[in-house]
Amino acid sequence: MPARGSNPLQHGAWPRLAARVSLLAGSLLLMVASGAARAQLFPDNEARKAIVELRERLNRADDAARARIAEENAAQAKLTEQITTLQRSLLELNNQLEALRTEIARQRGSNEQLARDVAELQRKQRDIAQGVDERMRKIEPTKVGIDGKEFLADPEEKRQYEEALAQLRAGDFVASTGALGSFVRRYPGSGYTESARFWLGNAQYGKRDYKDAIATFRAFVVAAPDSPRAPEAVLAIANCQVEMKDTKSARATINELIRVYPKSEAAVAGRERLATIR
Numbered sequence: 062m063p064a065r066g067s068n069p070l071q072h073g074a075w076p077r078l079a080a081r082v083s084l085l086a087g088s089l090l091l092m093v094a095s096g097a098a099r100a101q102l103f104p105d106n107e108a109r110k111a112i113v114e115l116r117e118r119l120n121r122a123d124d125a126a127r128a129r130i131a132e133e134n135a136a137q138a139k140l141t142e143q144i145t146t147l148q149r150s151l152l153e154l155n156n157q158l159e160a161l162r163t164e165i166a167r168q169r170g171s172n173e174q175l176a177r178d179v180a181e182l183q184r185k186q187r188d189i190a191q192g193v194d195e196r197m198r199k200i201e202p203t204k205v206g207i208d209g210k211e212f213l214a215d216p217e218e219k220r221q222y223e224e225a226l227a228q229l230r231a232g233d234f235v236a237s238t239g240a241l242g243s244f245v246r247r248y249p250g251s252g253y254t255e256s257a258r259f260w261l262g263n264a265q266y267g268k269r270d271y272k273d274a275i276a277t278f279r280a281f282v283v284a285a286p287d288s289p290r291a292p293e294a295v296l297a298i299a300n301c302q303v304e305m306k307d308t309k310s311a312r313a314t315i316n317e318l319i320r321v322y323p324k325s326e327a328a329v330a331g332r333e334r335l336a337t338i339r
């Protein structure tokens with residue numbers, strides 16, 4: 062394909078046409094020369110006629126050459142127009158491709174940002190869910206078991222009971238008495254209440270508040286006579302009475318323990334304790 066703006070006659074068509082015209086001109090010259098030579102042999106009219114015919118042939122050949130050149134120029138112009146149209150189409154297509162690449166890049170950037178936004182939203186949702194779970198764990202009741210009994214307890218309820226019991230185990234009878242007494246008043250229907258009352262009596266015994274301890278142990282036995290710790294509470298009452306020098310009441314309490322809970326370990330200990338009481 063010739064380059065844009067070039068004339069195809071410069072690339073072979075024109076030299077061939079020029080060669081043809083030169084050949085034709087040479088032939089005509091030969092014919093003229095021949096005609097001149099023959100003009101000497103023929104009359105003047107015939108010579109003139111031959112010259113006229115020769116000129117007409119030369120004119121026709123020139124007209125044909127011009128027509129061929131015009132045709133080829135028209136073809137070249139048409140080809141140039143087609144090339145220009147094709148180049149314009151290619152330029153438009155290239156512009157469309159660039160616009161499409163730009164849009165794809167923009168969409169890719171939007172998708173990447175959207176993916177980052179979704180990931181951030183998911184992270185926040187996980188954080189919120191985790192925070193909710195943590196808060197729910199702080200307020201949701203949990204199943205606990207104590208003295209052979211299972212029940213649901215609020216986290217704060219469980220915390221206060223365990224803190225009061227830890228004070229008792231540490232030998233801080235004053236603090237544990239206050240904490241356990243407060244617990245019993247605050248949670249009268251708690252699953253911890255029976256156990257808290259039993260340990261409150263022990264804390265009071267440790268403080269040598271024997272009268273308060275006796276009252277607490279008796280309240281415990283009345284409220285939970287079937288508790289596995291009820292025999293221990295009865296024996297603890299007898300021990301308080303011994304400490305108060307009320308041996309008569311102590312002996313009566315131990316006899317009651319043996320009668321009501323004869324197979325308990327507290328009853329065995331009570332029998333041994335009964336032998337020492339005078």
